[in-house]
Amino acid sequence: MFNFDTTYLDLPDRCYARLEPTPVARPELIAFNLDLARELGVDPDDWSADALATMFSGNAMPAGATPLAMAYAGHQFGSFVPQLGDGRALLLGEVVDRAGRRRDIQLKGAGITPFSRGGDGRAALGPVLREYLLSEAMHALGIPTTRALAAVLTGEPVMRDTALPGAVLTRVAASHVRVGTFQYFAARRDTEALQRLADHVIARHYPAAARAEAPSVALVEAVVDAQARLVARWLEVGFIHGVMNTDNMSVAGETIDYGPCAFMDAYAPGTVFSSIDRRGRYAYMNQPPIAAWNLARFAETLLPLVDADPEAAVARLTEVVSGFAGRFEHHWLAGMRAKLGLGTGRAEDAALVQGFLDLLQAAAADYTLSFRALCDAVEEPAAATEGELHRLLGDTPGYADWLEQWRARLDGEPRSGRGRATAMRAVNPLFIPRNHLVEGALAAALERSDFAPFERLLTVLGRPFDAQPDAADLAAAPPPSDTPYRTFCGT
Template identity: 45%
Template sequence: MQKLEALNFDNTYARLPDAFFAHQPPTPMTDPYMVSFNADVAKLIDLHPEEGMRAEFLEYFSGQRTLPGSSPLAMLYAGHQFGHFVPQLGDGRAILLGEVRNQSGEHWDLHLKGGGPTPFSRSGDGRAVLRSTIREYLCSEAMHGLGIPTSRALCIVGSDMEVYRESIETGATLMRVSPSHVRFGTFEVFFYRGQKEQVKILADYVIAKHFPELVEPEDKYPRFLQEVVLRTARLMAKWQAVGFAHGVMNTDNMSILGLTLDYGPFGFLDNYDAGYICNHSDHQGRYAFDQQPDIGAWNLTCLAQALTPLMSVDEAKEALNHYQSTFASHYIDLMSAKLGLKESGKLVVPLITDLLDILHKNHIDYTIFFRALANFKQDATKNNATLRDMFIDREAFDNWAREYKLQLDKENSADATRRTSMLAANPKYILRNYLAQNAISKATDEKDFSEIDRLLHLLKTPFDEQPEMARYAAPPPDWANKIQVSCSS
């Protein structure tokens, strides 16, 4: 494990032509203080956990000092925001400090969110507020604990400096860590500028670094697009199965590696609502929960268009054709696992869709129900009263449970074995909005950061019972319905 000053930087993105970025050091925050430190992420970059306690740590990650070996820059990209192309988006408030290569040979971007204005900030201040950094910090770790590809975060550094949003808030930086921050929009900016050579340079860079098996084949570009299609389809399936709504699926928020990126107004489902809109700013419901798979496909067509200088339209269409079948098969597999079924495929689709329909109509908590379903008894003399009593329309549950039991009997399912597998597929703990809000309120009102660390620890193992933390698995209180989350951060 290394000291901060000994991190092994290998800044490959900084070696690309100047068209891809602007050299930009962070703008220092005043009087920085530690809000939270993630020791597990420190290990990814071979950083000794005790380094988080040094005064120099705050200086490096608040912009007051430059890490030895780093090469701070702002990445250029464009993107489609709510369906409309915006020719330049940034990065307006995040700075790639550099890329650390660990002892295993893995590269990790150190991406300082809230590092101040860049040449791409337009009129923005380039800052982040403590509220939004807490949400991203916790949710990225929650997603990792759920087994969903995601960026992660090393730390939050706070400051009492004022940042103006809908109201005056305090500022913070988030040290985001990811294998890459290249987005669909990184390709789009060069395509729409007619800079075909830059599209090729970027594609060759991404392929060499992240898809080395594709470097040699003559059809490497169509195969690269197809790999992004497959990864994105699987990511969308994972979001839908766990009940996660991203909220702002603009193409500039879509990772070229199929990672969950840029947590803004996200939300996990409480009561199952297929049309759940987590983003208060999404007045048309473009990014509603049930729209995410189609938006994933739409965004991929934007990426495919940006890559047409490197392949024919037919090759791009062929790559895109893999999306729907990959999403559907992966989603059905995930939902079959949540139901404890050995069988997957078309035969079990009615069980899945019928269940989601009655969950929606009866306003049943998605996470709590699936966790409780692990206790379903096949014995005909038992009526699974606890599950049944969750429903207003108990007859609807009875009808579904009858079909469910028939499928379990057909598979020779055993209650105990199935329960074990279902508990491993259905989390007990998710980052509900009210849990995040409790941590934010303590942090902003009292400068008490203990709830952040408590949630960070809890969400690392969301499938474990953790009986001492059982209250965090409770349904949301009534006041949680008033929480509104928008794009402002």
């Protein structure tokens, strides 16, 4: 099925543990990503649903697979845990896809590993379907992310607060190396493994760093910029990761580990959904500074590779990590300009963006629908006083003044109203995985074995920027509720 070429095996064997998945009772394929399979060089017509279920449950290994659990550590809510690792996931191997990109194939929920720390090594159906939906939605939004290739029911229950259907997710990633992977070896003062790991990441993700005067410094610079771009994109679409621990930050710059994540409905910078984030450490607007904090932890692991003089190494990498704020602001402002229909940059744009966000916050307006309504107001000016934008914000103090400033700023832009609206609709989604829709799809699957809502939502989210009249109900804001929405980690 796959032409595996697993370079991670070239690292010292203390970087991982080799083992086979734990077989499951009755594997049943419930979702398979045909487009992604073809990208990976797999012809789905060559495989029956039963064969795919057997393979992607871990009951049979593809030829050439070398399953392994990766070792890593991590800061969890600010507290360092020196050994975490893949407690329920196995990397089957790496493949070079049809576009020449090297990608990991991993089974999540494949059984107990040496890093399970007393856990059962399994995954429940709900979290598997959530990650499938959310990761594919993020991909369709153009945001770097791991992908979902397959979801398989195991025919066995897993025990959480109650018995739940078990499932296995097949995840595809640029790689599964995390900040916590480096922390694992730094905590053990294993400089040799750190150097080998750094060389591996540079060769795989940032080959230009190998030609730099100081490759380890260049690696940190590259990861800082990748994370600044990524987190900026999260904020642009209202995404909240929910658990930005260092073991959940990919050095490849992809969104990884969709646990208690969610999308914001009404704009509120302090929004927190995760039930375990009781102090709001990973709230929506806290994500940029937390990313910078995580990157500082990453830089610390590479100090021995930068300079024999610890003070000199700290000074050099502190300068690099300190650049995150400026890089994030640059990427975020560029994205927000595009959302407002601005193709050029001016000094006053940051204030214009913030002014619109202040209006959204004051009105408790829906973030996604408000930006989408701006597209209509560009094409049809009357929409700002009669249409959806006016309905959302028209009674908010300062709206008319902001509208005047925005229109004056647009007057200096080269594109026409229709061309500008088209460009804006290409960056302002109409469809996001709204929390009540995701929960409804999961409930149908868990309670009634009805996967139709999941499949419909997945299909619509695959075209988030396109008007889909037959799916208007999936674009609407959620009904009012007195119950705060909460997400759960699922482990």
